[in-house]
Amino acid sequence: MKKKPKTTLKLWEKSFLLTFCVFFILLNIAFGIWSVYQFKSALTREMEFCRAEAQQLTARISAVNEKAPSELEMERLLHFYSGRQTYLKIIFDGEQWMNSFPDDAILAEHNGTVRVGNDTFYYYDSLLDAGIRxxxxxxxxxxxxxxxxxxxxxxxxxxxxxxxxxxxxxxxLLYQAMKRIYRPVSNISHELKTPLTSVMGYAQYLSQTSRLSEADRKFAQQQILQEAYYMKDIVDRVLTLDSIKNTGIHREVISMEPLLEELCQLDDGISIESSLATLECDPVLIKSMLLNLVNNGLRESKSVQIAASAEGITISNEAPALTARDVRHLNQGELLSREKIKGSGYGIPLCHEISKFHGWKLEYTLQHHNLTAHIHFAGK
Incomplete structure (x- = not known):
């Protein structure tokens, strides 16, 4: 049986858990202190009310004459207090006027709360009260x-x-805030992988290959410089994605042919069909988005088809492991498990953001195990 790989928490997820645990513990401590204080205050008020009620009854009994109250008055008194789960025993001049106590009499040596079985009572005896004797x-x-x-x-x-x-x-709210803070770092680390690989490759080519012609050396240096500038631009763009929402992206009209040719050089399995000559966009962001989509396709399939027209750009590849539910997750900008898609579709949330900044729409469809990413241009 194949073991599932262990899930490793990211640094920001560990920070979130630590921060939330500290907050939750402090909140529980505050809740515990408040609960104890509130309960003791409420119990003190309840006991003061019971004591005042008992003293008021004692004063009323002491004020009556020696004639016992009528049976009707006794019944009314019993009915009123029995409904409040209160027991009374009244003795006047040695004669018992009333006793509603149960057979297992509630006796105490002090006034206050007493425990009888599973119940707690407030007990008051006027003879035990130094104030009223x-x-x-x-x-x-x-x-x-x-x-x-x-x-x-x-x-x-x-x-x-x-x-x-x-x-x-x-x-x-804390999870979303920390995730939002970490997202640029995550996007940058992902975006720098491809150009760093290219820089390392050309650097090794220069250092390990002897007797290079001046033209080959110059070409390798130009590629390294080009990738370095690209890394600088992508870092600047990704770090300022949040501010772009307010300031807007940098748009310019670019020729699509050089960009598509650059994509085609990534792998021999890439085929391109284009009738789109120019496009108004942010060159760095559009290149980042297309590289992400193409690289995701290459991870899943040996061949990727790119089609560009005035209506939009589509990038298609075979994806036999995906289902319609997985496609819904991709359209919501969510990552998938590595068992579903190699690389988990990493970079797709950034692609959705770049599309929104341009006023476009990125949409995934799945037909006959063929996954297609549609970039719909605005107004098309």
Whole structure:
């Protein structure tokens, strides 16, 4: 079974992961601190409310006369507090007026939160309260805080969901920003491979070949100089691609014959059919785009067909491994896996950008395992 090659993260991807992890950890720490503070504050407010309610009931009981309230009043009081999951036991002058506590009585040696089974209660006994001590009236108050905790859990879950959403949005924006920053470097490294190979070849030719004629030496030097100027131009253009959106590209009318002849010299498998004499474009960018498309075709097939006309330029080659879905990815400027296309279609995102800068459209089609890149000129 063929093993899949290990995926190596690019430097900018590693930087993104490190930056996002630091951001996510700090956000979680801040979220944890805020959650603890918010919960403690809410619990303190809830306990203060329960205590105030219990003290108010004790004061009302102490203010009544010795006559016990009617059964109807008792039922109303029980119904009101049972709906709020609150238990009451009222003793007045040694006589028990009311007791809604369950059989397993909730007892505590202090006022405050107590744990009974799986539930947490706020317990209050007026005799334990130093502030209100009346031997004739005693109130035992216990409120189930399950509703309070449930509300807090919902707030916590909502906050966590919001934190994850914020993390996802920030992560996506950070990823796109770092990818955008890295793109010129990636494009430059890709674009320099071909001219660097040519320079190295001619340099080795000059150093290793003895008894060169003056004409051959001069030709090799001219090629090295030409490729050096091309590398300088492509670096300048690619680094300023973002600013080109605002300033516009440098356009001039060029003759297509020399450019097509240069492409034809790349490989014996390249065939050209052209009725396009001139083209208004940025010479460096159009050369970069055509070199990318032709080289991608040569990686997939031994032969590449180039056709140029007033409507546009097409570059075709066989691509038996590609599917219609892969072509959709290429039209969106996405890279493919090396199992699908050799070189992953590297340089295609740059080709899409160059086309847009010129007002053209780059579109891929696949028919009978033959992949064609169409460069549609504006208004055609």
């Amino acid at each position: 009346d031997q004739n009236a005693e109130l035992c108050y216990a409120k189930n805080l399950a509703g309070f905790y449930g509300k807090q859990y919902k707030i916590l879950a909502g906050t966590a969901a919001a934190m994850l959403l914020i993390s996802a949005i920030v992560g996506a």
